[in-house]
Amino acid sequence: MxxxxxxxxxxxxxxxxxxEALCYGVSVAxxxxxxxxxxxxxxxxxxxxxxxxxxGAAKVLHCQSTQLNENATVQGVSTLIANAFKxxxxxxxxxxxxxxxxxxxxxxxxxxxxxxxxxxxxxxDTANGFTVKRSIFTGKAFADVQLPEGNxxxxxxxxxxxxxxxxxxxxxxxxxxxxxxxxxAVSKLSEEKAEGEVLLPEADIVVSGGRGLKGPENWGMVxxxxxxxxxxxxxxxxxxxxxxRPHHEHVGQTxxxxxxxxYIAIGISGAxxxxxxxxxxxxxxxxxxxxxAPFFKAADYGIVGDxxxxxxxxxxxxxxx
Amino acid sequence: xxxLVCISHVPDTTTKxxxxxxxxxxxxxxxxxxxxxxxxxxxxVELKETNGATITVLNVGPADTEPTLRKALAxxxxxxxxxxxxxxxxxxxxxxxxxxxxxxNFDMILMGRESSDYNGGLVHxxxxxxxxxxxxxxxxxxxxxxxxxxxxxxxxxxxxxxKVSFPLVAGCQEPIAEWKIPNMRGIMMARKKPxxxxxxxxxxxxxxxxxxxxxxxxxxxxxxxxxxxxxxxTLLKEEAKVL
Ligand SMILES: Cc1cc2nc3c(=O)[nH]c(=O)nc-3n(C[C@H](O)[C@H](O)[C@H](O)COP(=O)(O)OP(=O)(O)OC[C@H]3O[C@@H](n4cnc5c(N)ncnc54)[C@H](O)[C@@H]3O)c2cc1C
Ligand SMILES: Nc1ncnc2c1ncn2[C@@H]1O[C@H](COP(=O)(O)O)[C@@H](O)[C@H]1O
Numbered sequence: 001m002x003x004x005x006x007x008x009x010x011x012x013x014x015x016x017x018x019x020e021a022l023c024y025g026v027s028v029a030x031x032x033x034x035x036x037x038x039x040x041x042x043x044x045x046x047x048x049x050x051x052x053x054x055x056g057a058a059k060v061l062h063c064q065s066t067q068l069n070e071n072a073t074v075q076g077v078s079t080l081i082a083n084a085f086k087x088x089x090x091x092x093x094x095x096x097x098x099x100x101x102x103x104x105x106x107x108x109x110x111x112x113x114x115x116x117x118x119x120x121x122x123x124x125d126t127a128n129g130f131t132v133k134r135s136i137f138t139g140k141a142f143a144d145v146q147l148p149e150g151n152x153x154x155x156x157x158x159x160x161x162x163x164x165x166x167x168x169x170x171x172x173x174x175x176x177x178x179x180x181x182x183x184x185a186v187s188k189l190s191e192e193k194a195e196g197e198v199l200l201p202e203a204d205i206v207v208s209g210g211r212g213l214k215g216p217e218n219w220g221m222v223x224x225x226x227x228x229x230x231x232x233x234x235x236x237x238x239x240x241x242x243x244x245r246p247h248h249e250h251v252g253q254t255x256x257x258x259x260x261x262x263y264i265a266i267g268i269s270g271a272x273x274x275x276x277x278x279x280x281x282x283x284x285x286x287x288x289x290x291x292x293a294p295f296f297k298a299a300d301y302g303i304v305g306d307x308x309x310x311x312x313x314x315x316x317x318x319x320x321x
Numbered sequence: 322x323x324x325l326v327c328i329s330h331v332p333d334t335t336t337k338x339x340x341x342x343x344x345x346x347x348x349x350x351x352x353x354x355x356x357x358x359x360x361x362x363x364x365x366v367e368l369k370e371t372n373g374a375t376i377t378v379l380n381v382g383p384a385d386t387e388p389t390l391r392k393a394l395a396x397x398x399x400x401x402x403x404x405x406x407x408x409x410x411x412x413x414x415x416x417x418x419x420x421x422x423x424x425x426n427f428d429m430i431l432m433g434r435e436s437s438d439y440n441g442g443l444v445h446x447x448x449x450x451x452x453x454x455x456x457x458x459x460x461x462x463x464x465x466x467x468x469x470x471x472x473x474x475x476x477x478x479x480x481x482x483x484k485v486s487f488p489l490v491a492g493c494q495e496p497i498a499e500w501k502i503p504n505m506r507g508i509m510m511a512r513k514k515p516x517x518x519x520x521x522x523x524x525x526x527x528x529x530x531x532x533x534x535x536x537x538x539x540x541x542x543x544x545x546x547x548x549x550x551x552x553x554x555t556l557l558k559e560e561a562k563v564l
Contacts, residue, residue, distance in 0.1 A: 073455075074446075074455075074456070075455060078450075098477060099459075099474075099475065099476045099477050100476075102442050102458070102459075103446060103456070103458055104446075105442075105443065105446070106411070106415075106442075106443040106444075106445070106446025106447040106449075106450065106456075107446050107447075107449070107450040107456070109412070109443070109447065110446075110447055110450040110451060111450065115410075115412065115526075115527070115528050116411065116412070116441075116443055116447075117528060118440070118441055118442055118443060119440055119441075131531060135440065136438065136439050136440055136533075137332075137338045137437070137438055137440070138334075138437060138440060139536070140338040140535075140536070141338045141340070141533055141534065141535055141536070142533070142534050142535075142536065143530050143531075143532065143533050143534075144530075144531040144532045144533075144534075145528050145529065145530055145531065146528065146529040146531050147528055148525075148526035148527070148528065148529075149526075150526075182453070182455075185455060185485070185486065186455045186457070186483050186484070186485050187483065187484045187485075188481055188482070188483055188484075189471065189482040189483065189484055190481065190482045191476070191479065191480075191481040191482070192479040192480055192481075193476070193478050193479035194478040194479055197478060199477045199478050200477065200478070201477055202477070204563075205563070229564075241496075246479075247461065247475070247480075247495075247496065248475055248476075248477070248478060248479055248480065253334050253356065253437065254356060254357070254494065254495055261563040262557065262561070262563040262564070272334070272335055273334050273335075276334070279536065280536075282561075282563060283557070283561045283563045284539075285553065285557070286542070296542050297539070297542070298539055299539065299542045300539060300540075300542060300543065300561065301542065301543050301544075301545060301553055301556060301557070301561075302542045302543070302544050302545065303544070303545050303546075303547050303550065303553065304544065304547065305547030309547065310547050310550060313547070313550045314550050314553070314554075317550045317551040317553070317554045318554055320551065320554075321554055321558070321564075
């Protein structure tokens with residue numbers, strides 16, 4: 001029985017979150033003595049896929065269906081993964097959370113008769129069954145969950161395991177799969193996507209702005225700081241509600257939940273619903289002119305000051321490094 | 322249009338989460354309709370107002386969730402169903418919903434993108450797979466267009482617009498609709514609306530929540546002089562090691 005890892009391709013390369021999922025799968029395999037195989041689809045050269053061997057993948061199953069490449073529906077991709085799962089006789093599927101994976105996990109779980117656990121933040125304890133820690137109550141708590149015997153599907157949060165690269169090359173094979181007749185019933189009319197930006201859920205560093213920044217015209221310095229750090233930009237909910245920033249940048253209870261290495265919050269008060277989306281960041285820096293702002297209680301480093309004074313200085317300080 | 326809205330019954334988003342005896346401490350906790358589920362319900366009510374619809378609201382839960390179902394009736398659902406069981410895990414809940422919905426000819430089954438307590442984000446996809454329907458989540462827009470719907474789904478860095486024919490399942494989030502607050506008339510009417518209680522189906526083994534813990538609190542926040550921000554850069558590099 002193998003461990004199967006689903007790898008996502010973006011702009012002809014493997015997503016970094018998928019590499020983390022692969023490393024997770026390889027660590028589990030280290031505990032259970034299984035082999036790790038990868039399933040993927042989309043346009044990418046074989047050499048890049050073979051390089052997944054350096055992280056511990058034995059084999060990569062690459063589906064090059066034009067139907068899927070043209071319209072990668074959730075149902076179509078679910079069918080592909082479920083078929084691969086059966087083909088390699090896997091008992092465990094590991095995926096990194098993303099907008100595609102969040103939609104897939106449930107469907108694949110039903111198709112392969114697996115129990116599904118999402119939002120996982122630890123390697124499993126396999127000494128006695130299979131128990132993993134997951135984040136619940138929007139990051140306000142954790143639970144240890146024991147999975148029943150049998151197949152399982154796991155989705156991990158960013159920064160769950162370290163990414164370790166060694167040597168080696170994986171065998172890459174073509175995978176043909178039979179889709180169901182209604183797998184492509186959903187048709188895509190259009191897609192709007194920010195070009196050339198660091199994707200928020202993938203980002204190691206995130207620079208975020210709140211209502212304290214007064215208006216959309218003041219985001220220039222936030223963007224400049226983000227660019228300098230190779231970071232993604234984010235915002236609080238009122239900021240996206242007022243359409244200062246697009247909705248997909250909003251983090252928190254009702255927005256995206258992130259767990260980057262570094263989260264820099266500028267002019268954000270730190271309401272409990274905002275913290276819910278960012279409290280699993282490794283390090284939090286807060287810039288706020290109010291020394292009493294609740295965010296300082298959740299922060300590692302704080303600067304009490306006016307953002308319009310502090311942020312330009314920060315930009316200079318980072319540039320000087 | 323026949324719409325099913327599935328709602329979870331969860332602690333208010335301002336709740337300070339605590340556990341006693343390996344269970345959530347519900348002492349003093351106010352329970353609400355899941356915030357995402359509330360968006361699903363609000364969109365259903367809007368569609369009822371503009372196009373006409375019958376809305377059934379459903380919860381899988383014990384008797385103490387009934388005030389939450391009544392609130393959904395006050396907001397504009399026509400009838401409520403409670404499937405009488407502890408919601409053990411996403412699969413268990415999905416099996417109950419699918420069993421209930423399979424012969425009811427719903428055009429749409431609307432849910433939240435995730436429950437705000439266990440954050441599985443799974444029930445909508447599982448129900449859709451069990452019933453052989455498409456499922457769109459997180460859904461930010463749902464408009465009717467003849468015998469199909471045009472939906473917007475949030476993706477990383479943007480959104481995509483999809484055309485889907487009925488029946489469908491969607492896991493909703495803002496800005497699909499404005500949250501609705503029940504008015505006095507709604508609350509009065511809700512008392513007379515039907516609330517049916519049905520027995521749960523047997524489901525095999527489920528995932529077990531073994532234990533709970535709270536995140537480690539942050540230590541003291543280190544304050545940096547706004548006139549010496551270079552210190553922050555040094556600390557991030559050398560102490561926190563995140564640059
Ligand atoms: C059910 C529910 C869900 C919610 N979900 C979310 C969510 O997902 N995400 C989210 O963010 N919010 C969410 N909220 C809203 C949340 O409660 C707060 O209202 C919101 O986070 C506040 O945003 P803010 O910090 O940008 O604005 P404010 O609370 O207005 O804070 C602005 C801050 O900027 C500071 N400031 C002002 N001027 C300056 C300056 N010149 N320099 C530096 N600092 C300055 C102020 O001191 C203040 O602390 C939710 C609320 C509810 C009820
Ligand atoms: N116990 C429940 N009863 C009815 N609907 C539920 C229940 N739990 C979850 N749901 C619905 O399923 C959605 C996704 O839940 P989850 O998979 O738990 O994150 C929620 O937003 C609700 O709409």
